[in-house]
Amino acid sequence: MEKFTKWLSEPPKYTTFRINRLSPFNCDILKNFLSIQAAELNTSTLPNFYLLTSDCLVLERWPEEYTNVNATKTVIVDSLCAAAVLRGANVFAPGVMGFPVDCKLNDVVEIYGDLSGHCKRGLKVEYSGEKLFVGTGTVKMLRNDLYNKGIQPSGIAVKTIMPASRLPVINEQIYPDGIIVLQNLPSIVCGWVVDARPNEYILDMCAAPGNKTTHLAEMANDKAVIIALDKTSQKVEKIKENCIKQGVTCVRAYTFDSTKCSSNESIGRDFSPPYYPNSFDKVLLDAPCSGLGQRPMLKNKITPKMLESYKFVQRKLMSMAVEVLKVGGRLVYSTCTVTVDENEGMVQWALQKFPCLKLISAHPLHGGPGLAGCGLNDEQRFMVQRFSPEVDPLREAEPIYRDTIGFFIAAFTKI
Template sequence: MDVSDWVIQCPKYTTFRINILKPFNSKKLQETLVNQSIELNAKHIPDYNCLKQDCLILSQWDEDVGVETSGIEVVVDAACAAAVLRGAHVFAPAVMSLTPNCKAGMKVDIYGDLEGKCKRGLKVPYDGEKLYVGTGILKMSRFELFDNGVQPKGIAIHTLLPASKLPVVNETMYPKGYLLLQNLPSIVCSWVLNAQADEYILDMCAAPGNKTTHLGEMSKNKAFIIAIDKTPQKVLKIQEKCEAHGVTCVTPYCFDSTKCCSEDSSGINGGPPFPPDSFDKILLDAPCSGLGQRPQLGKKVMSLNMLKSYTIVQKKLMTNAVKLLKPGGRLVYSTCTTTVDENEALVSWALEKFPNLKLIPAEPFHGGPGLPGVGLSDEQRVLVQRFGPEIDELRLVEEKYRDHIGFFIAAFSK
């Protein structure tokens, strides 16, 4: 399948990261799925299993499971529509249109606005390009959503069944910080870094803190983790996420990671910039074009200049990362995009630019090898992980590991 067709489809699996610092009640998940199966008149609940102690994978409902549509249309923005396909409820701010005769408790059909042209509060059926994404129960009246002069909050539509047939399971089932909706490749990325006690670890582009908290949880709060982002509001989000997850070993800083290495720095404790050879492990989850996100429902147009701008920043970040890594240390580079320039070509550039850098196996392997003929030899591309629609005999991957978002992971030692 061509990658452009693949990214507009919804993955067939949903993954959650389980916080191993907190007790996880698997019975609650079982009860939720059983209740949904009764509601949907399904014979079986979806398959689910833990790939590791901290990773839960859920599959779709059986093909014959369905729900009768209502004929009553509610339009939501494209981002919300994508979330519904992944098993989310509809939150009030995302609702764009609702006919006047709708009342709380009614069954409604959820459509995504693919063009972004639906005017908020529209009272008549939307005639722009739209996509059916699921059916649910309306929880708010039109007055509450549009007409009472207050920004609406909370769940506006309780999703019964997404068009993707993924189960409606989300973080709100558990106390905050216990369960996190996170794509499998992002979870694998932290496994590759493998945070351990007493290690000095740098997360160079840490917002929103998903991987940062995972690293803290993996180390059982015994690593020394520094998380950097250049936006104050995002740094605050990292702090809040750490607090919710019970992660106490992270020190966040607001700083530009393209400038986070300096020969004049006195040490780590004073904050960035840091002196060379400071960290045992570094995670560079680089800002990227994000073209691996799925499903991509809105019309996303990105200029060639914009695409090129990402590799410029990625190379600056990589240069700082190599300097900051201790000899013998591990550097993990990752993106959530599918472009060669930001992935295989970037790895090839780094190996040529920094002779002291060695490509090592990005284990554990759950993605396929890198693409052939784009700068990496077969011996090199089998060391990296690419998540996408490609099937490569060099390393075959089960569908339940392959059918997620587009992602790339490479690991280096110095």
């Protein structure tokens, strides 16, 4: 357990981007960007990067020869911001908690994450609570911009020079809109498992922000009918925005509660919900979950009561997914958590609850098998994918798939 907890507290050793299959991709743009960064960092060695598949780009860390710039001032950020910095992000204004009064623009500062959660926003003096060094950066906003204008600040407050993880500071904007998407590797694998094809009717039940949705559209060469649902209108707008950005036209996004998406008296028009039973060739249920697989997890605020609640909404969603799936269709269930109740436990519950469901291989099998002793036999464990650091002799995952966020994927068919 100690090894697993340590794994959760650390970021993966690489960053993954999904490449838009509908657009040409040029590796030289990334190489040139990294070369400019290398010159600024006074190093001649670039991070290694390569195509894992035609739609997945892997970017590794800066070499160990790099040494951090000396800094005499410290900025304190909240735990979520600190985790993002360790993954290669800049420091955005809402995450800044403590900021020295004598900081000037372009000052080099050390960035620390507030692990205890006790830092008061606007702190002027040195923070005495538990903190973690997460990187160095240059100041891009002054204290007055952060705290004294009476409005919520936005924008980059500190431009990260080098995270403590040595992951490159890079985002999608180095390419034209929609060419690459920052996406965790298991999330990309999830799209491969759905395996969207042209002319299929596909439902993405909990689709926001649309990364998996657009991946499915691209896999189908933008020639499927993909329905994307989310119960929050702002999130649905984000799905639509991402579809436009990535040149996807086959997605129809609706604000709707997927726990009510099936009806024998469907009133939907022009693909709008709810839907008759047996409507979809494929259903993706990337379920709301406790999110306990996110890395690095520097602070966990979830309570036992909250943890217990997720399986109930997941079961409601699974019930709807089974209803709207066609006989012979494929249902893919996924979470970004590590709990048994939300993963192996959900598979066990679904198979017992729905005799029409049959567990099938969540191919391609890149993650490890399901956990032993958690309700699934070895044959069933082999069919699912659990992304974690453990090595299981039933199926040993390659190292790159063991150094991801915690994630789970299962696939079913309806008989």
